[in-house]
Amino acid sequence: MGTSTLHLEIPASGVYLSVVRAAATGLAAQLQFTYEEIDDLRIAVDEACTQLLARRGSAETLCIDYHLEPAELRVDVSVEAPDRGDPLAKDTFAWQILTALTDEVSERADDSGLHLSFRKHGGRT
Amino acid sequence: MSDLPFDANAATDPRDPQAVRDHDNHFADLEDSENLTEDLAKLSSERGVDRAYAKDLFRRFVETRNPALREELVGIHLPLVEYLARRFRNRGEPLEDLIQVGTIGLLKAIDRFDLEREVEFSTYATPTIVGELKRHFRDKGWAVRVPRRLQELNLSLNKVVAELSQEIGRSPTISEIAAKVRLSEEEVLEGLDTSNAYAVISLDAPAGGEDAPTVSEHIGSEDEGLEALEYRAALGPLIAELPERERRILYLRFFRGMTQSQIAARLGISQMHVSRLLNRTLGVLRAGLLAEDESG
Numbered sequence: 001m002g003t004s005t006l007h008l009e010i011p012a013s014g015v016y017l018s019v020v021r022a023a024a025t026g027l028a029a030q031l032q033f034t035y036e037e038i039d040d041l042r043i044a045v046d047e048a049c050t051q052l053l054a055r056r057g058s059a060e061t062l063c064i065d066y067h068l069e070p071a072e073l074r075v076d077v078s079v080e081a082p083d084r085g086d087p088l089a090k091d092t093f094a095w096q097i098l099t100a101l102t103d104e105v106s107e108r109a110d111d112s113g114l115h116l117s118f119r120k121h122g123g124r125t
Numbered sequence: 126m127s128d129l130p131f132d133a134n135a136a137t138d139p140r141d142p143q144a145v146r147d148h149d150n151h152f153a154d155l156e157d158s159e160n161l162t163e164d165l166a167k168l169s170s171e172r173g174v175d176r177a178y179a180k181d182l183f184r185r186f187v188e189t190r191n192p193a194l195r196e197e198l199v200g201i202h203l204p205l206v207e208y209l210a211r212r213f214r215n216r217g218e219p220l221e222d223l224i225q226v227g228t229i230g231l232l233k234a235i236d237r238f239d240l241e242r243e244v245e246f247s248t249y250a251t252p253t254i255v256g257e258l259k260r261h262f263r264d265k266g267w268a269v270r271v272p273r274r275l276q277e278l279n280l281s282l283n284k285v286v287a288e289l290s291q292e293i294g295r296s297p298t299i300s301e302i303a304a305k306v307r308l309s310e311e312e313v314l315e316g317l318d319t320s321n322a323y324a325v326i327s328l329d330a331p332a333g334g335e336d337a338p339t340v341s342e343h344i345g346s347e348d349e350g351l352e353a354l355e356y357r358a359a360l361g362p363l364i365a366e367l368p369e370r371e372r373r374i375l376y377l378r379f380f381r382g383m384t385q386s387q388i389a390a391r392l393g394i395s396q397m398h399v400s401r402l403l404n405r406t407l408g409v410l411r412a413g414l415l416a417e418d419e420s421g
Contacts, residue, residue, distance in 0.1 A: 014411075025314055029299035035286055036296035036385050038317070039400050043407060050411045093364075093379070097407070100379040124298050 008064040012056045012079060017049055020064050027066050028073055033122035040101040041120050045075060047101075048116045051094050052079045052087065055114060071123040072103075080113040087114035176245075183240055198235050199228065205247055206231050209254050213262070219280055223258060230257030278316040281306060283397055290396065296386065364410070371406045374399060 008023055010016040024045045028038045049062060056062070059080045067074035087107040088095055098105045102118040109115070179201055186194040203224075210223035234250035242249065285305050289297035299317075303310045364372060370392070377383045377391070378399075385403070389396040 022314075025317060029310055029314055032298045032300065034296035034298050035290075035302065035317075036396065036400075038299070039385065039404075043404065046407065046411070093410075096379050100382055 004068045006066040006068075008066070010062050010064070012053055012059050012062045014050065014053060016062075017046055020049055021045055023064070023066065024073070024075065027068055028120075028122065031068060031071060031073060031123045033073075033120075034124065037120065037122035041073065041075075041122070044098055044101040044118055044120065045077075047094055047097050048075065048077045048118065052077050052081075052114055052116055055079065055081055055085070055087065057081050059113070072119055072121050074117065074119040076115060076117040078113050078115045081109075085109065087116045179246065180240070183238060183246070186235070187240060195232075195235060199231060202231055202235075202246065202250065203228070205250065206254055209251065210258065213258050218262075223261075226258055226261045227254045230254035233257070275316065278308075278312070282313065282316045283395075286397060287395055290386070296396070367406060367409070371402055374402055375406060378403060 006023065006027070008020065010019060021042045024041055025038055028041050033041065045064075049064070052062060056079050059082075061080065063078045065076040065078075067076070087109060088098075095105065098116075098118055102120045105116075105118045107114075107116050179198070182194055182198055182201070185191070186198060206227035207224055210220060210227045213223050214220050230253045231250060234246070234253040237253075238246055238249055282302065285302055286297060289301060289305060293301070297305075299310050299313055303313045306313065364375070367375070374388055374392070377388045378385065383391070385399045386396045389399045392399070
């Protein structure tokens with residue numbers, strides 16, 4: 001299986017996080033993630049989205065890209081933010097949560113906005 | 126009886142102001158019930174509870190504080206708890222959980238009951254039990270009613286995930302769960318979504334039956350680490366307000382890197398219980414974060 005990408009855009013509000021979680025859950029199930037891996041993933045998705053929502057400024061949209069790879073899901077969360085500060089400082093509890101739950105976390109700020117990404121391995125195929 | 130936890134010190138949860146407001150309307154119908162006293166009278170006569178015997182038990186319990194007498198008193202009055210708990214069913218929580226919550230109220234009432242008051246124990250205990258049940262819903266911010274089909278699915282998934290984990294020695298995949306419950310993966314996923322959106326664990330249930338230690342007995346050795354967690358986090362004040370067990374789970378998961386299953390084994394609760402506590406705790410912390418954000 002090669003890489004597939006799904007793109008999701010939601011209004012920048014916590015109300016829609018259930019949709020973001022549900023999508024992550026469905027994709028992880030396709031990759032044969034275990035229940036516990038899925039649960040970690042859901043928490044990580046929630047955390048990343050919440051962190052960017054907290055920094056959304058006047059942005060109206062939150063974007064989530066899911067990249068499906070063999071035995072791995074990569075999630076990129078981004079928000080257009082006028083404020084070009086760090087998406088997430090590395091000495092925060094949120095960063096700690098993301099690194100504990102996933103295999104690699106990264107953040108960057110560029111012209112398109114603030115990005116928070118992580119990859120999570122999993123699956124039993 | 127033996128599977129009911131008698132831990133009246135079960136952790137309480139931070140409260141959601143909106144839920145508190147909702148709850149007041151939510152339970153108005155219960156308060157208004159005029160038949161309650163009548164029903165209760167009927168209940169005890171149907172059960173044939175021997176009042177003199179119960180009174181004697183109480184007298185002996187007050188004198189000796191013997192746990193065996195306390196347990197017997199619980200047994201005698203359990204129908205009252207069941208009766209009251211049933212009035213809260215169809216609000217999205219399994220009846221057995223409600224009975225556990227109500228039992229905590231019963232225990233409080235038993236411990237506080239004063240024979241001098243000359244009121245029937247059931248009259249005295251009812252507000253305490255109902256209060257405990259109401260607090261339970263209020264603490265959970267339980268505003269949404271979960272469709273019965275999803276409640277049932279969720280309950281069976283809880284069981285199956287635990288069984289499969291035992292069987293295969295690791296957390297099961299969705300397709301393994303689906304095969305076991307003979308449902309489509311789609312349906313299982315729907316059930317799991319429900320699990321984290323709505324379902325909550327009401328109490329500390331000892332993992333291994335009667336003799337298993339309760340969660341609180343496990344706790345009490347890692348305080349230094351928890352202190353560190355507070356300093357490292359901008360969320361310090363919010364974390365400090367969490368119940369100790371929730372803080373400990375945060376610490377073990379995020380700073381010790383233990384998996385949910387490992388934490389579950391350590392605390393003597395199920396992995397799904399850990400999952401819910403973790404999800405709920407993070408929900409509380411995030412709510413605080415976004416609230417701060419919005420206010421300034």
